[in-house]
Amino acid sequence: MSNDPGGRASVRPDSHEALPPIEAVKLRHPWRWLISFLLIAWVVLFIVDASHREAYDWSAYGKYVFDQRISKAALVTLQLTVYSMLLAVVLGVLLAVMRLSPNPVFKTVSWVYIWIFRGTPVYVQLVFWGLLATIYPSISVGIPGVTNLFDLPTTASFSLFWLAVIGLGLNEAAYMAEIVRSGLLSVDRGQDEAAKALGMSWSLTMRRIVLPQAMRIIIPPTGNEVISMLKTTSLVTAVPVATDLYTRSRDISSETFNPIPLLLVASTWYLFFTSILMVVQYFLEKRFARGHTQFAAAGDEGGLPEADVETLSEASPHD
Amino acid sequence: MTDATTTVPMVQAERVMKSFGSHVVLRDISLTVNRGEVMCLVGPSGSGKSTFLRCINHLEQVNAGRLLVDGRLVGYREKHDKLYELKPREAAEQRRDVGMVFQRFNLFPHLTALENVIEAPIHVNGHSKAHATERGKALLDRVGLANKADSYPAHLSGGQQQRVAIARALAMEPKLMLFDEPTSALDPELVGEVLDVMRGLASVGMTMIVVTHEMGFAREVADSLVFMDNGVVVEEGDPAEVINNPQHKRTQAFLSKVL
Numbered sequence: 001m002s003n004d005p006g007g008r009a010s011v012r013p014d015s016h017e018a019l020p021p022i023e024a025v026k027l028r029h030p031w032r033w034l035i036s037f038l039l040i041a042w043v044v045l046f047i048v049d050a051s052h053r054e055a056y057d058w059s060a061y062g063k064y065v066f067d068q069r070i071s072k073a074a075l076v077t078l079q080l081t082v083y084s085m086l087l088a089v090v091l092g093v094l095l096a097v098m099r100l101s102p103n104p105v106f107k108t109v110s111w112v113y114i115w116i117f118r119g120t121p122v123y124v125q126l127v128f129w130g131l132l133a134t135i136y137p138s139i140s141v142g143i144p145g146v147t148n149l150f151d152l153p154t155t156a157s158f159s160l161f162w163l164a165v166i167g168l169g170l171n172e173a174a175y176m177a178e179i180v181r182s183g184l185l186s187v188d189r190g191q192d193e194a195a196k197a198l199g200m201s202w203s204l205t206m207r208r209i210v211l212p213q214a215m216r217i218i219i220p221p222t223g224n225e226v227i228s229m230l231k232t233t234s235l236v237t238a239v240p241v242a243t244d245l246y247t248r249s250r251d252i253s254s255e256t257f258n259p260i261p262l263l264l265v266a267s268t269w270y271l272f273f274t275s276i277l278m279v280v281q282y283f284l285e286k287r288f289a290r291g292h293t294q295f296a297a298a299g300d301e302g303g304l305p306e307a308d309v310e311t312l313s314e315a316s317p318h319d
Numbered sequence: 320m321t322d323a324t325t326t327v328p329m330v331q332a333e334r335v336m337k338s339f340g341s342h343v344v345l346r347d348i349s350l351t352v353n354r355g356e357v358m359c360l361v362g363p364s365g366s367g368k369s370t371f372l373r374c375i376n377h378l379e380q381v382n383a384g385r386l387l388v389d390g391r392l393v394g395y396r397e398k399h400d401k402l403y404e405l406k407p408r409e410a411a412e413q414r415r416d417v418g419m420v421f422q423r424f425n426l427f428p429h430l431t432a433l434e435n436v437i438e439a440p441i442h443v444n445g446h447s448k449a450h451a452t453e454r455g456k457a458l459l460d461r462v463g464l465a466n467k468a469d470s471y472p473a474h475l476s477g478g479q480q481q482r483v484a485i486a487r488a489l490a491m492e493p494k495l496m497l498f499d500e501p502t503s504a505l506d507p508e509l510v511g512e513v514l515d516v517m518r519g520l521a522s523v524g525m526t527m528i529v530v531t532h533e534m535g536f537a538r539e540v541a542d543s544l545v546f547m548d549n550g551v552v553v554e555e556g557d558p559a560e561v562i563n564n565p566q567h568k569r570t571q572a573f574l575s576k577v578l
Contacts, residue, residue: 188425190421190423190425191425191427193378193421193425194419194421194425194426194427194484195427196378196411196414197376197378197414197417197418197419197421197488198414198415198438198439198443198487198488198491199411199412199414199415199439199443199491200411200439200442200443201407201408201411202407204442204443208438208442209427209438212429213427213428213429288429290429290471291428291429291430291431291471291472291473292428292429292473
């Protein structure tokens with residue numbers, strides 16, 4: 001601290017007795033406390049009020065929330081979500097990789113796919129899938145004009161449920177492709193070059209080096225898409241599939257003339273599934289953060305990894 | 320055949336040219352690196368030395384001239400006086416024999432140090448995991464990082480990361496090692512540990528081309544020093560000779576700045 005008058009660097013004392021830790025008065029946050037209190041009071045008031053409000057009809061809610069028809073419909077919604085998202089993720093990764101591949105044919109195919117499926121409303125697409133059997137009564141596999149391997153009667157081959165899965169999945173794939181692409185683009189080009197320099201092929205580089213790193217970027221928006229899909233399944237009535245959670249609960253309420261408790265029932269189930277999906281997402285994110293420290297989360301390159309701490313301590317054995 | 324392979328130079332560049340669009344980066348490079356030789360490339364930034372290094376590993380394709388590594392044309396196959404572009408698989412095969420170390424290390428951040436080293440031996444060369452792991456550990460030991468095998472790159476200092484990167488390149492048993500400013504991104508006190516590893520490699524006869532600003536290293540380790548500027552080789556020769564007694568004005572000007 002003090003430069004001695006001779007202008008020489010000050011000599012540090014040999015002893016390194018630890019100073020007592022700083023004891024300061026903690027910064028207070030009275031506004032946070034006040035606002036929290038007001039918010040809690042408001043929520044309590046809302047709940048107390050809601051519990052008495054006749055329109056909510058809690059007895060009907062209690063009756064239907066675990067009704068077999070409802071829980072079966074909830075299962076259908078979950079199945080629609082899982083199957084269509086699986087289709088969307090697989091197809092989306094494929095489309096994204098095609099879009100970024102050096103092959104112009106792949107690039108174009110991917111671009112056109114995304115253009116069409118992202119450019120038209122999912123509801124319209126679902127109606128089209130429902131009309132598949134009307135437009136194409138049978139689907140033939142073979143070389144046109146040369147040979148016909150086999151014919152598939154459309155109605156018998158595709159149930160409405162699976163047409164709904166295809167409709168939702170193919171639409172979602174276009175969005176997933178863009179999410180995956182942004183993830184792939186976020187990976188440093190140096191990674192690509194390092195893999196190339198090791199003699200790795202383009203596909204091996206994608207699979208082993210780029211995609212695993214892109215996952216970190218891809219997962220959060222994908223979680224978003226899954227949750228969004230859970231609710232988009234309510235549109236399958238366009239196919240028409242009438243067994244999903246929302247359509248079924250609406251059907252029930254149209255018999256009972258009591259829609260509000262059934263809306264609450266449906267919301268409860270959607271919220272329940274969403275919560276489970278959020279937990280799954282948390283663990284997936286943790287898994288793919290491998291190699292990225294908790295420090296890295298703050299500022300990517302920066303942070304202060306252990307190594308820096310180490311070199312600091314290595315660098316000061318002089319005294 | 321065997322006689323020929325032992326006498327052909329490791330790298331032979333004859334009037335190599337490279338441009339990006341209208342921007343000419345390499346004008347006319349003719350250089351020869353013999354087996355077991357260490358060549359240091361120096362020069363101001365933008366002189367084309369890194370680009371030349373990347374051409375040798377076919378990360379860039381040359382536009383004119385001929386570039387041969389171990390007697391084989393880089394990036395092309397010659398048949399009946401005609402050149403054919405290599406298929407990606409063949410190009411990848413060529414790169415296997417050439418190790419490269421980058422300025423920014425480019426370690427795979429999602430893999431541990433050991434996993435970085437054994438990735439290519441397992442998935443490119445098809446070695447068993449046990450075999451690759453054993454060799455990978457030996458290589459990490461060789462660069463002084465046996466105790467860091469399970470650390471992720473983010474937990475290693477720059478110098479340690481670069482040493483892992485060298486081990487990773489060595490795991491493919493390359494005939495030739497390319498170093499693209501391997502110490503330029505390092506804190507000054509970490510430069511020495513990387514140069515030590517490179518010195519060790521040179522002493523066991525590895526053929527190396529090193530783009531560097533470390534004149535001390537060049538003088539001590541290199542068999543030849545090449546000064547490049549503006550896409551041409553300005554001066555070439557014995558390192559001590561070139562450093563102590565540069566003939567060309569541009570070499571003199573450059574050396575006066577870096578020494």
